[in-house]
Amino acid sequence: AQSVAQPEDQVNVAEGNPLTVKCTYSVSGNPYLFWYVQYPNRGLQFLLKYITGDNLVKGSYGFEAEFNKSQTSFHLKKPSALVSDSALYFCAVSPPRGGYNKLIFGAGTRLAVHP
Amino acid sequence: GAVVSQHPSWVICKSGTSVKIECRSLDFQATTMFWYRQFPKQSLMLMATSNEGSKATYEQGVEKDKFLINHASLTLSTLTVTSAHPEDSSFYICSARQGNEKLFFGSGTQLSVL
Numbered sequence: 001a002q003s004v005a006q007p008e009d010q011v012n013v014a015e016g017n018p019l020t021v022k023c024t025y026s027v028s029g030n031p032y033l034f035w036y037v038q039y040p041n042r043g044l045q046f047l048l049k050y051i052t053g054d055n056l057v058k059g060s061y062g063f064e065a066e067f068n069k070s071q072t073s074f075h076l077k078k079p080s081a082l083v084s085d086s087a088l089y090f091c092a093v094s095p096p097r098g099g100y101n102k103l104i105f106g107a108g109t110r111l112a113v114h115p
Numbered sequence: 116g117a118v119v120s121q122h123p124s125w126v127i128c129k130s131g132t133s134v135k136i137e138c139r140s141l142d143f144q145a146t147t148m149f150w151y152r153q154f155p156k157q158s159l160m161l162m163a164t165s166n167e168g169s170k171a172t173y174e175q176g177v178e179k180d181k182f183l184i185n186h187a188s189l190t191l192s193t194l195t196v197t198s199a200h201p202e203d204s205s206f207y208i209c210s211a212r213q214g215n216e217k218l219f220f221g222s223g224t225q226l227s228v229l
Contacts, residue, residue, distance in 0.1 A: 009156065036220070043119055043220035044208070090159070103218075105151075105159040 002027045004093050006106035013081045013113050021076040021109045023091030032094040033074040034103065035065055039087045047089075050074060061085070081113045118142055119211045121221025128199055129229055136194045136224045138209030144189035145211035150182075153206040153223075165192045199228040 003026045013019045025031065032051050036044040048059025055067045065076045074091060091106040118141040128134050138148055146167045151159040163184050164172045171184035181203075183195040192211075196203050208223040 004158065038220075041124070041222055043121070043222045044210075045220075046218070102161055102164075103149075103159075104161075107156055107158045 002093070002095065002104055004091055004104050004106040006089075006091055006109045008109050009107075010110045010112060013111070015083050015113050015115050016080050019078050019081045019085070019111065019113070021089050021091075021111060022073070023075060023106055024071070024073045025091070025093045025104075026072065027093050027095055027104070029096035031096055033065070033067060034092040034094070035059065035063070035074075035076050036090045036092060037061075037087050038090065038108075044090060047076070081111075083113045083115055086111055086113045119209065119219045119221045121209050121224055123224060124222060125225040125227075127227045127229065130200055131198055134196045134199055134226060136196075136207055136209070136226075138192045138194070138211065138221050140190045140211040140213075140219070143211075143213045145192075145213065146189060147212045148186060148192040149210045149212070149218075150184060150192070150194050151208045151210070153208065159208060162194075196226065199226070201228045204228045 005024045034049045035047040037047050038044045047063050048057050050057045050067045058064045063078050067074050088108050088110050090108050092103045094103050120139045122137045148165040150162045152162050153159045161174050162177045165184045165186040167186045167189050173179045186192040204227050206223050206225050209221045210218050212218050
């Protein structure tokens with residue numbers, strides 16, 4: 001069965017330190033990979049996506065994600081965390097050629113950045 | 116960026132009543148909208164795909180008579196939870212697709228059935 005795993009319910013980081021939010025997936029073929037962020041009382045916002053090409057994808061707000069095919073991972077990273085980055089982050093995959101249809105989401109990871 | 120408005124943001128209802136949730140694309144036309152459900156600490160699960168002017172496509176295990184979806188215009192899709200029961204209590208999120216690539220989400224509706 002196709003699935004997405006975000007192994008950490010919460011990640012705590014000090015402001016200015018690098019952050020990583022982990023995501024692994026189990027989808028056959030070459031899926032599309034996404035990261036979304038949700039701030040309180042707001043809808044999910046698109047951060048970045050990987051379809052093909054360079055394994056390091058740069059997205060909004062200074063975030064980037066690294067696609068690792070052998071480890072089936074797509075971890076979200078940022079070199080220097082901000083308090084304003086505190087939010088709920090979702091990893092999602094779409095089956096090959098699925099585009100934005102039938103996104104499969106992880107359970108979400110809450111990022112808490114402390115001053 | 117594009118905005119998707121979802122209303123209400125939370126609702127409490129009695130068991131046996133029906134609840135309607137609206138999803139509107141405010142500044143673009145969305146031929147396709149999606150409805151998701153999320154239980155605490157679990158993934159967003161796709162319930163159905165709503166296409167303007169046609170019947171919704173439901174995912175396996177989702178009762179179409181329980182969760183009525185109407186997409187009567189290019190900017191509005193509604194989800195009606197009929198004869199709600201406590202097990203229907205959940206967080207419901209809609210999304211609207213702009214063109215073929217961009218997907219925008221509503222802020223979600225927390226439904227509590229007493």
